[in-house]
C-alpha cells in the first residue's frame with residue numbers, strides 16, 4: 331500500500347484499518363508504559379517539591395537513574411546501546427513520562443533534542459563517542475539553537491565559528507538563551523554560522539571545553555525543576571571532527587529535530603492531560619458544597635467531560651500519525667536507507683501533522699489544566715495542589731518547539747508547499763470542487779450507519795477546506811502567506827479535520843473491539859467532538875470568507891460552507907453527563 335503523504339488526508343479517504351489506535355497496544359508496549367509509570371511513582375513524584383526549588387543536582391541524579399534503567403534508550407538504535415523501539419512505542423513512553431512535570435521536560439530534552447541530532451546526523455565515530463553514553467545517562471545533552479535575536483526566526487543567529495589557522499578547530503563565539511538542561515548538560519548541539527555563511531552549521535560542543543560559560547538558571551513561571559539558562563561561547567575551541575553533518579546543513583538538522591520534538595510534545599502533553607483529569611475528578615469526588623459532592627453538579631460534569639473529549643481527540647491524532655511514521659520509516663529501510671536516516675526522514679516528512687499535533691495537543695492541555703484549577707476552586711490557586719503546578723507547567727508548551735502561532739501558519743503553508751511539489755493533488759481537487767460549487771450537497775444518504783455518517787461529516791469538512799484554499803489562493807496568489815489571519819483560519823479548519831477524522835476512524839475501528847454498551851460512550855465523545863468541531867470550522871470559514879471574498883463569491887462560499895458543516899443535532903448535555911459519570915464512577919482516567 332502507498333504511504334500516505336503529509337497533508338494528503340485533505341484529499342484522500344482514509345480507511346480505519348490503515349490507522350493505529352491506542353486500544354491496539356501490545357503487551358510489550360504496555361510493559362514499557364508501566365516501567366515509565368513506575369519510575370515516575372518511585373523517583374519523580376516523591377521529589378517534585380524539591381525539584382521545584384531548582385535543585386539541579388537532584389534533577390541530574392534522577393535523569394541518570396532513568397538512564398541506568400534504560401528509559402533513555404527507547405528511541406536509540408541497538409548498535410548504540412538503545413532498544414530501537416517503534417515510533418508508536420516511543421510516543422507511548424513520551425506520553426507516560428509527560429505526566430512527570432519538570433522531569434518530563436528535562437528527560438525529553440535529553441532524549442530528544444539533546445541526543446537525536448547526534449544519533450541521526452553524526453558519523454560512526456561521533457555516535458560511538460557520544461550517543462552510547464547519552465543513551466545510558468552517563469552524559470546528559472542539550473540543544474542550543476535560540477539566541478537573543480533569533481527565536482522564531484531561528485536562522486537569524488549570529489553565533490559564529492571560524493576555522494583555526496592550523497585547521498584543527500573551529501573557534502566558536504556567541505550566545506544562546508533559553509537552553510533546557512544547560513545547567514548540567516555535558517554535551518550540547520550548538521548551531522552557528524561558519525565565517526559569513528547565510529545558513530547554520532551544527533557542532534557537538536562539550537560543556538567542559540574552555541570558554542563555555544553557563545549562566546545561573548532563569549526564574550520561570552513553571553517547569554521550575556528543569557534547568558533553563560543562557561550559554562556563552564568565548565573563543566571555544568571545537569575540534570573539527572565535532573562538526574555535525576556537513577557545513578551549512580545545520581538549519582536542516584535543526585528543523586528536522588524540531589519536527590520530531592513537536593510530535594513528541596503532542597504525546598507528552600497527553601500524559602500531563604490525563605494526570606490532570608484524574609486530579610480533577612478525584613477532587614470533585616471528595617469536595618462537598620451545598621451538602622453534596624461537587625461532582626454531582628451539571629456544570630462540573632460539563633467541565634470533566636470536556637476534558638475527556640478533547641484529550642481523547644488529541645490522543646487519536648497522536649497515535650494515528652505515529653503509525654504513519656513507522657510505516658514510512660520501514661519503507662525507507664526496505665529501500666536501503668540506514669535506520670537513523672530513515673527515522674529522521676520519516677518524522678520530517680509528516681511536518682503538517684507534526685504542527686497540528688503540537689498546536690492542538692498543547693491547547694488541549696492548557697484547557698484541561700485551566701478547568702482543573704477551576705474545579706478545585708480556591709484550592710486550585712494554592713501551591714499545595716498538583717493542579718496549580720500543572721497549570722504553570724503547561725503554559726510553556728505553546729511557546730517552545732516553535733510557537734503555536736508559527737506552527738499554526740505552518741499547517742497550511744507546508745500542506746500547500748508539499749502539494750506544489752507534487753506530493754498530492756490539492757489544487758486540482760480544490761479546483762474541481764469549486765467548479766461544481768452550485769451543486770454541493772451534504773451527501774446525506776438514508777439509513778447510513780453511525781460511522782458512515784461521522785466520516786461523511788469529516789469528508790464534508792475536507793470539501794469546505796478545499797473550497798476555501800481554492801478561493802484564497804486565487805484571491806491572493808503568492809501573497810497568501812502574508813495574509814496570516816486567513817492562513818490561520820484555514821489552518822484551524824485543517825487541524826479540526828485531522829483530529830475529528832482520527833477520532834471518527836478510531837471509534838469505527840473500536841466497534842469491533844468493544845461491546846455495544848461501552849461503545850455507546852465513545853460514540854457520545856465523538857458526537858460532541860464533531861458537533862463542536864463543525865461549529866468551529868464554520869466560524870473559521872466565515873471569518874476567512876468575509877475577509878477577502880467579493881459579495882457574489884461570499885454568497886456562494888457561505889452557502890457551500892453552511893451545507894458542508896451541517897451535522898445532526900446532539901443532546902450535548904446528556905452526552906457530556908454520561909461521559910463525566912463514567913469518569914466519576916471510575917475515579918480514574920479509563921478511556
Ligand SMILES: Cc1cc2nc3c(=O)[nH]c(=O)nc-3n(C[C@H](O)[C@H](O)[C@H](O)COP(=O)(O)OP(=O)(O)OC[C@H]3O[C@@H](n4cnc5c(N)ncnc54)[C@H](O)[C@@H]3O)c2cc1C
Nearest residue numbers: 473474475476481482508509510558730731732733735736
Ligand atoms: C522554558 C524554555 C525552554 C526552552 N528550551 C530551549 C532549548 O532547549 N533550546 C533552544 O534552542 N531553545 C529553547 N527555548 C526557546 C524557544 O524555542 C523560543 O522561546 C521560541 O522558539 C520562541 O522564540 P522567542 O522566545 O524568541 O519568541 P519570538 O520569536 O520573539 O516570538 C514572540 C511572539 O511573536 C510571534 N511571532 C514571531 N514570528 C512570527 C511570525 N513570523 N508570524 C507570526 N507571529 C510571529 C510568536 O508566535 C510569539 O507570539 C526554550 C524557551 C523556553 C521559554
